[in-house]
Amino acid sequence: MIISAPGFLSENRSLMSTHTSASVGYIGPPGSWTHQACLDLFNDQPLVPLSREDLFERYSKGEIACICVPVATSVVGVTPYLDDVLALPVLTVVAEYPKMLGYSLLVRPGTRREDITDVFAHPVALEEVKPWLDREMPHVRRIQASSGGAAAQTVANSAGLDKASLGPMVGSSLYSLVSLEDGIEEGPHNVTRWWVLGRDVPAPSGHDKTSLLVDTSDDQFGAVLALLANARVQILTIYERPSKQTLDTHRYLIEVAGHAEDDHLAALLAQHAVFRVLGSYPRK
Structure with missing residues (x-):
């Protein structure tokens, strides 16, 4: 689903109010699609353009409340910034924003x-x-x-x-x-999705998505998927990323339907520590 900025804002007032006076960081300089996404989402809040390294360092240290990062596109798949996000020791995905580009x-x-x-x-x-x-x-x-x-x-x-x-x-x-x-190459074939990283997990909305990170050997990944299937968890997307350790181990970003507080998903997560919850947020 591709949404307009007004639609995002009206459906995520709690997210906006949580960070009313906080700065929002993004990879600068101004004039990029991520800058435009921040203008769409955080029009009344101070926006701080940062270098790629400073953006993740300041978020990791708690020096900036929110950052906005492009993580995937419909044309090329994951962006170069997804691995930076997954490498953060602590993070909370609080929103996603898909936008059709022209x-x-x-x-x-x-x-x-x-x-x-x-x-x-x-x-x-x-x-x-x-x-x-x-x-x-x-x-x-x-x-x-x-x-x-x-x-x-x-x-x-x-x-x-x-x-x-x-x-x-x-x-x-x-x-x-x-x-x-x-309007060059504008259309549903050309969509970029941003994550907003914040601090507090949004409450369940009734139509949510949860992002899970799994580090496992390739021969055990089938067993991980079986855990989700047996718990009747709907898998939405799977992204495979290098572990940077060995050839036969990978990091898997698995996005599933539902909120981490939903009963069936909460029970699964409580029983299996293999899943690291990156965030639960309204599904767009």
Whole structure:
């Protein structure tokens, strides 16, 4: 389900009120899709752009109440930031936010489309817009940037009129750029999902999702799935991540229907310590 920001806010007033005066961190600089997601979700709260390392360090130390992190996309699967999240010693996922993306081609005023030789974007963005670039601008150089905001900054700071960035329209107003094309690759095939990491687990809503982390050897993963099946727990998604220990052990992010306080799920979790609960939150 893809939701609008007003829908998210109206359904998550408890989350918003919990952190009314708190800052929300995200990976900067401003002008990225994550910045736009934060504007959607936390419009009245101070937003703090941080480096990737500082974001997770400050959250881990309790120096910032909430952070917003993109964890998966419908085009490329998990993002590079999911492993950073899973590596945190303590974390609580308090919300998810899926958003359908439509990219804008941002340039300095006066730039013509036929003049563009270089296009800057985040690596994930380059994958998401690849069909459009292959069709519409096959000869431009595709240059990776650390974020959509960094891509827009690069274009804004360039001396010539031959560069463009791909990202959200928020980069246009921030860096005095103009858009030559909007809605690039927009559609249900291009959705990014963010997690909001906070401190307090939301109360059950009646339509929830719980994220579980399991570290296990590959030959034992079937037994883990059997535990869930025998408890009649509905599995929604499974992501396999490297354990960074041995070839035959992995980390599995398993997302299931229900709240960790629901009777059947609570009983399972109490009996089997193999499951680490990352959070329960309203399912979108």
